[in-house]
Amino acid sequence: MPLMTGSGRRAATLVLAVGLGLTACGGDDGGTETPTATDSTSSSAADTGSSAPASPGSSAPAETEAVTVTAVDFDFELSEDSYSAGTYTFEVTNTGTMPHDFIVERDGADVAGTQVLEPGASETIEVTLEEGDYSFYCGVGQHRANGMETAVTVTA
Template identity: 55%
Template structure:
């Protein structure tokens, strides 16, 4: 009988450990939000924590002045890839910085490559079905080809020509 109670006792001791471990992992995922997560013990410290977070982000964002404006000017375009197609959420693109949110909705691996004048400008890693990633690129005026470089996908029609004005 002591063997039957020992696993139950172990399970009772393991449950809080598993719960604490899960909370620790979730807290670790919050990353930069640690200051805000540590402060909400009452509403007054929470508002001062928000103020100090805003004050902390202001000097940090003014230090790398080149990256803050680039993010503000970046336009996000959704890219959907599937079996032998690429679709963009925008019909026309002007010169500027773009963040392409690429999602593979198909059943085969795909990637997303930006080409100009026959040279690859930038591309993603190969995305498995259901995977997504982002890709940031500065587009100057000109003609581009967006395509999938996996296997013979491009030859099968997985490309599109885009003119950036």
């Protein structure tokens, strides 16, 4: 094996340092996220695995209810039309021809949401809904103003 000269060692050290620096700086594919009530589960966020108590005085965790959300152009198709307070997993798929997201809003504040989903993309978020009024809407461009919003009342 040939010995490296001083300049060869410096070049090898520089290549190694740049590679390590890029590795340390990279790795986050998620971009910016909309704040969520609980962590979302997707390729860009981790699952906390937490759940709410089943009922007062009970130590068993409540079931998380799955809701399928299909984003089509200027509309959401939801597998549920009534909601009781509890934890829900929203499985959002964009079947439209343009980008969409899915935002959960309460009292004018966003409490959970997906990333912007390109056509064909999916993301799952977990949200704990408390009793009250919510809006599920698309925050992309003028989609909400064009009717891509659903009002929901969560009961006790």
